[in-house]
Amino acid sequence: MSIEFNDKVAIVTGAGGGIGKEHALELARRGAKVVVNDLGGSVDGSGASDAAEEVVELIKSEGGEAISNGASVTDLDAVKNMVQQTMDEWGRIDILVNNAGILRDKSFHKVSIEDFNLVMDVHFQGSLNCTHTIFPIMREQEYGRIIFTSSASGVYGNFGQTNYGSAKMAMIGLMNTLKLEGQNKNIFTNSITPVAYTRMTEGLIPEDFGQNLKSEYITPAVIYLASDQAPNGVIIAAGAGVFSRINIQESMGVSLGTGEDMTPENIHANWDKISDMTNARALQNGGEQTLKFFELINK
Numbered sequence: 001m002s003i004e005f006n007d008k009v010a011i012v013t014g015a016g017g018g019i020g021k022e023h024a025l026e027l028a029r030r031g032a033k034v035v036v037n038d039l040g041g042s043v044d045g046s047g048a049s050d051a052a053e054e055v056v057e058l059i060k061s062e063g064g065e066a067i068s069n070g071a072s073v074t075d076l077d078a079v080k081n082m083v084q085q086t087m088d089e090w091g092r093i094d095i096l097v098n099n100a101g102i103l104r105d106k107s108f109h110k111v112s113i114e115d116f117n118l119v120m121d122v123h124f125q126g127s128l129n130c131t132h133t134i135f136p137i138m139r140e141q142e143y144g145r146i147i148f149t150s151s152a153s154g155v156y157g158n159f160g161q162t163n164y165g166s167a168k169m170a171m172i173g174l175m176n177t178l179k180l181e182g183q184n185k186n187i188f189t190n191s192i193t194p195v196a197y198t199r200m201t202e203g204l205i206p207e208d209f210g211q212n213l214k215s216e217y218i219t220p221a222v223i224y225l226a227s228d229q230a231p232n233g234v235i236i237a238a239g240a241g242v243f244s245r246i247n248i249q250e251s252m253g254v255s256l257g258t259g260e261d262m263t264p265e266n267i268h269a270n271w272d273k274i275s276d277m278t279n280a281r282a283l284q285n286g287g288e289q290t291l292k293f294f295e296l297i298n299k
Contacts, residue, residue, distance in 0.1 A: 094138075190233065
């Protein structure tokens with residue numbers, strides 16, 4: 001079965017280059033009408049260029065439909081104008097790929113609060129601005145696919161990227177609730193954690209190894225998550241042709257009761273049992289954790 005997006009409309013942020021460009025191109029090749037959003041700034045977020053328009057021209061040269069938009073995702077009014085531009089042009093928004101991002105890497109004791117907040121603003125607040133503006137449209141049309149570009153730096157951590165990792169993990173928290181709030185309106189929300197050799201990672205990944213990490217190797221995961229067949233509330237890791245699923249799991253734990261045995265000393269004494277992941281569960285909402293607690297209490 002072929003995945004197609006005929007009559008679907010997609011917005012891809014940060015699509016002027018790198019993996020965002022590849023997402024926009026492939027969505028268009030499969031029939032989607034695409035809004036190519038990009039401020040056109042450098043890796044650290046400074047400056048601007050016509051990168052988005054260049055991608056639009058490439059899409060059109062291949063017979064696709066696209067328009068460019070140069071809004072900064074950190075500017076809520078500009079995001080609202082982008083969404084209105086899309087609605088005026090095509091009347092609906094089916095797919096949102098939150099991809100825009102910058103880097104201001106420094107170890108935590110050296111990073112300024114200004115640089116920390118700027119990375120949070122672009123990655124998380126920018127994704128929030130776009131998602132919050134578009135979500136009511138998707139509810140009204142009872143269809144939507146939202147994709148966050150998270151990172152292993154958020155899920156697992158990475159030295160020198162406290163700002164980046166914090167923003168990327170915040171997206172997972174947003175996804176985990178949106179998957180619940182959107183599912184009855186056929187709005188599915190998912191995340192990817194890509195590994196690609198782009199201008200954002202060329203100083204972090206050796207160039208010879210980077211040849212295995214082309215941007216277009218990420219895009220199949222995004223196409224799947226943008227499709228009618230998409231799951232809901234999953235994290236897909238993608239890179240070098242490898243695709244895997246990341247689960248956040250919780251051990252069954254140990255009930256110490258609420259009496260004299262409920263001490264930090266007994267947590268220490270039972271730490272191996274508390275940490276035993278043999279019967280770990282991937283919980284689907286916060287309420288399931290509470291039910292698990294009562295399950296242990298009643299044993």
